[in-house]
Amino acid sequence: MTRKTILNDHHRALGARMVDFGGWDMPIHYGSQIEEHHQVRRDAGMFDVSHMNIVDVDGPGSRAFLRRLLANSIDKLKQPGRALYSCMLNPRGGVIDDLIVYFLGGDAYRLVANAATRDKDMAWIGDQITDFDVRVRQRPELSIIAVQGPNARERVLGLLGDAAVQASELGRFAAAELPGTPFGEVFIARTGYTGEDGFEVVASESGAVALWDALLRAGVKPVGLGARDTLRLEAGMNLYGQDMDEDTSPYEAALGWTVSLDEGRDFIGREVVEAHHRDGAPRRMIGLLMEDKGVLRRGQAVRTAGGDGEILSGTFSPTLGKAIAFARVPAGDLSGGVSVDIRGRDVPVRVVKFPFVRDGKPA
Amino acid sequence: MSEIPGDLRFMKSHEWARIEGDGKVTIGISDHAQGLLGDLVYVELPQVGDSVEAGNACAVVESVKAASDVYAPVSGTVTAVNTALADKPETINEDAYGEGWLFVVEASDPDQFNDLLGPDDYADLIEEDDL
Numbered sequence: 477m478t479r480k481t482i483l484n485d486h487h488r489a490l491g492a493r494m495v496d497f498g499g500w501d502m503p504i505h506y507g508s509q510i511e512e513h514h515q516v517r518r519d520a521g522m523f524d525v526s527h528m529n530i531v532d533v534d535g536p537g538s539r540a541f542l543r544r545l546l547a548n549s550i551d552k553l554k555q556p557g558r559a560l561y562s563c564m565l566n567p568r569g570g571v572i573d574d575l576i577v578y579f580l581g582g583d584a585y586r587l588v589a590n591a592a593t594r595d596k597d598m599a600w601i602g603d604q605i606t607d608f609d610v611r612v613r614q615r616p617e618l619s620i621i622a623v624q625g626p627n628a629r630e631r632v633l634g635l636l637g638d639a640a641v642q643a644s645e646l647g648r649f650a651a652a653e654l655p656g657t658p659f660g661e662v663f664i665a666r667t668g669y670t671g672e673d674g675f676e677v678v679a680s681e682s683g684a685v686a687l688w689d690a691l692l693r694a695g696v697k698p699v700g701l702g703a704r705d706t707l708r709l710e711a712g713m714n715l716y717g718q719d720m721d722e723d724t725s726p727y728e729a730a731l732g733w734t735v736s737l738d739e740g741r742d743f744i745g746r747e748v749v750e751a752h753h754r755d756g757a758p759r760r761m762i763g764l765l766m767e768d769k770g771v772l773r774r775g776q777a778v779r780t781a782g783g784d785g786e787i788l789s790g791t792f793s794p795t796l797g798k799a800i801a802f803a804r805v806p807a808g809d810l811s812g813g814v815s816v817d818i819r820g821r822d823v824p825v826r827v828v829k830f831p832f833v834r835d836g837k838p839a
Numbered sequence: 840m841s842e843i844p845g846d847l848r849f850m851k852s853h854e855w856a857r858i859e860g861d862g863k864v865t866i867g868i869s870d871h872a873q874g875l876l877g878d879l880v881y882v883e884l885p886q887v888g889d890s891v892e893a894g895n896a897c898a899v900v901e902s903v904k905a906a907s908d909v910y911a912p913v914s915g916t917v918t919a920v921n922t923a924l925a926d927k928p929e930t931i932n933e934d935a936y937g938e939g940w941l942f943v944v945e946a947s948d949p950d951q952f953n954d955l956l957g958p959d960d961y962a963d964l965i966e967e968d969d970l
Contacts, residue, residue: 493874510878702877706903769881769892771901792880792903819899819906834908 481526482681498592509702520625520700527591534584537609549736556581569748570722619684628674659683671711712830727752763830772801782808848955856912878901915944
């Protein structure tokens with residue numbers, strides 16, 4: 477059975493082409509994916525991401541539990557409102573999911589994880605509770621609207637009334653609960669998945685509908701999951717299930733920076749990823765840029781001196797006007813050049829650092 | 840959904856063909872197909888002088904979402920290709936049945952045109968597609 481967010485009718489009324497995304501009926505675009513992409517890079521766009529899985533964790537054992545559950549260190553979150561990006565690993569060091577954890581204050585944390593992995597995440601988290609004195613609650617009654625782009629913050633702040641002052645003071649990757657907004661109580665975070673500045677706003681269903689309508693009136697355009705994917709890839713951000721999975725360690729997915737090997741913290745998967753950190757992982761993820769015409773796509777073979785790899789995420793970058801991709805290849809020297817098999821043609825590509833695009837411009 | 844011009848014939852794989860006054864056949868992809876593909880970013884066309892065979896892949900259209908083969912509706916020799924698409928592939932999104940044409944062939948067996956779907960049959964086909 478396909479699930480719908482509270483904004484489903486709004487998407488249809490706005491002319492969205494709907495697709496199944498991890499069991500959810502979601503907008504892929506509202507006319508032109510490329511225009512929506514540019515809208516976010518140049519002005520402000522909004523995404524309904526209410527399908528994502530919000531999980532609140534609290535109780536006296538919550539910090540100890542998250543120190544065990546997550547590969548990044550929850551101990552970095554000292555101030556309420558701070559956020560951390562982390563992988564949740566299996567004992568083989570493979571990635572069960574990636575998520576953002578927010579420190580709400582006291583012993584309360586909020587995780588925002590992927591939609592398509594909801595059931596396995598909840599089963600895994602439930603299994604790890606064992607003796608920890610924690611309470612884990614999904615919050616399906618909450619919706620999320622991400623507003624992203626150089627003008628996104630200004631547009632949102634203009635709608636928040638007296639709460640705007642507090643929201644305007646949020647630093648990057650910080651969040652706050654705002655009780656008295658015109659949209660009821662909202663949780664607002666200066667985070668996102670586009671490489672642009674902006675907010676992700678968590679609200680009740682009625683609050684989210686009112687916020688969506690108000691943003692539309694303020695000139696913020698709706699953006700579908702299609703542009704969300706090209707935006708995140710340009711920004712060098714991984715997509716779970718595509719760029720990493722349960723058989724990939726963070727060090728094979730360019731996510732080593734999210735692993736905290738802090739002294740004495742026994743997190744799940746530590747042994748394996750610590751070995752990858754120490755000895756190097758057998759494979760690595762690289763960024764590719766193609767000067768030739770054409771589009772790099774998932775599954776295409778990538779040829780290197782050290783052996784073949786494959787494209788994980790590939791697309792046409794609307795900002796660069798060229799194809800970009802993440803690929804996983806055997807560890808080793810790439811100075812001999814890298815090429816991609818595109819429909820039987822061996823096309824040379826450049827290995828480049830990512831993000832591919834920063835602050836709306838080629839990085 | 841835009842109106843389907845009455846003089847076009849279609850393949851189930853969403854190519855259209857039109858017999859021009861001089862007997863040549865202009866070929867493109869349908870408005871429905873461009874809608875399914877989304878924003879087009881790259882078009883690979885045959886060369887003038889190439890022979891194409893009905894039912895065989897002879898061009899590629901690529902959108903952000905997918906690469907899709909274009910099949911020749913009729914056999915013949917390519918006499919013109921729409922070179923303007925190299926810089927503006929989005930023309931296909933904007934005007935699939937007009938400025939977004941792909942190539943023209945001199946048909947070797949004009950009767951093949953009659954094997955294609957008429958506008959009404961094609962409209963029925965894509966209606967089923969949407970369900």
